[in-house]
Amino acid sequence: MDLLKLLNSPGWSWKLSGRNCIILAPSHDDATELLENCVDSLLSTAAVLKGNVQIGWRGCKRPFKITPEMAKIMMSEPSLHEKITMNQPNSDPKNNLLPELGFDLNELYCNPLPVYINQISDQRVVFANPAALAAQGKKPIEFLGESAAALNDPDELERRDAMLIRDGFLSEYQYNALRWYKDEETQLWRRKRMNFCSNFRRINFLGESCRLAIVLQAVETGKAVG
CATH class of the missing domain: 3.30.450.20 (PAS domain)
Known part of the structure; x- marks a missing residue:
């Protein structure tokens, strides 16, 4: 997903405020989808700006926030998925799903x-x-x-x-x-x-x-x- 193209599409808006980037999504679901699909770009933005990336939506009281500290930690080492699959070229990502959790542990980590x-x-x-x-x-x-x-x-x-x-x-x-x-x-x-x-x-x-x-x-x- 192209982050800049998405932010300039109808229903979306964004602005820079000092070192912070403030994004307004059309809805909570859109904001959540943005986090899931563009997390690397959002982390890079926080790292470059050395400020927060805030993701809100219309009627939002508690926006999502990515801090430069999060970006520094998450971009400084391989993801858990990369570590798991480093020596398993044919590894199926579905194998990372733990039935007892109902979540992909890699998603929690990232x-x-x-x-x-x-x-x-x-x-x-x-x-x-x-x-x-x-x-x-x-x-x-x-x-x-x-x-x-x-x-x-x-x-x-x-x-x-x-x-x-x-x-x-x-x-x-x-x-x-x-x-x-x-x-x-x-x-x-x-x-x-x-x-x-x-x-x-x-x-x-x-x-x-x-x-x-x-x-x-x-x-x-x-x-x-x-």
Whole structure:
């Protein structure tokens, strides 16, 4: 799909605002399709501008956003699909689909939005894509295997997981939580208050009942905490 040709077609508009590129799609479905089909071009745009690429639609309250940090991580190494098929020239892409997930793991890895998989039993992080690691400012060894309990309000997290276990999914769920960042002055890890909007799904991952989360929007809302 030709990104520039699409953006100049009827129903679409875009503009540059400083270092940021703001795209307005005709609908949410069009914005989602743009992410799926033009992710490489969008990442390149964020990297070149050294700014955010924001994708909204008419009536949108929570636009998609690709940051230069996401672009740097996702463009600096081969994709998971390339790694899987590097020594398998006849590999069928359908083989990447895990029946227990209902998703292609490569799609989760390459998603420009932060994606997390946590064990519900102890909240340990068992998967985080490059966008998620960039959002937390941590390397895989620093983040994977750790409990996310410290980033969530215990009562809200218990209520969220109860709804997820009951219903199987939560769509555009809004909640307050925390996100890691490194204090530049002290070089210590701290947490900042955030308001999130995410899609959740309960899945069976590696034999464990887990929570799959795709963060649609994250807005800093308060002062940092220890």
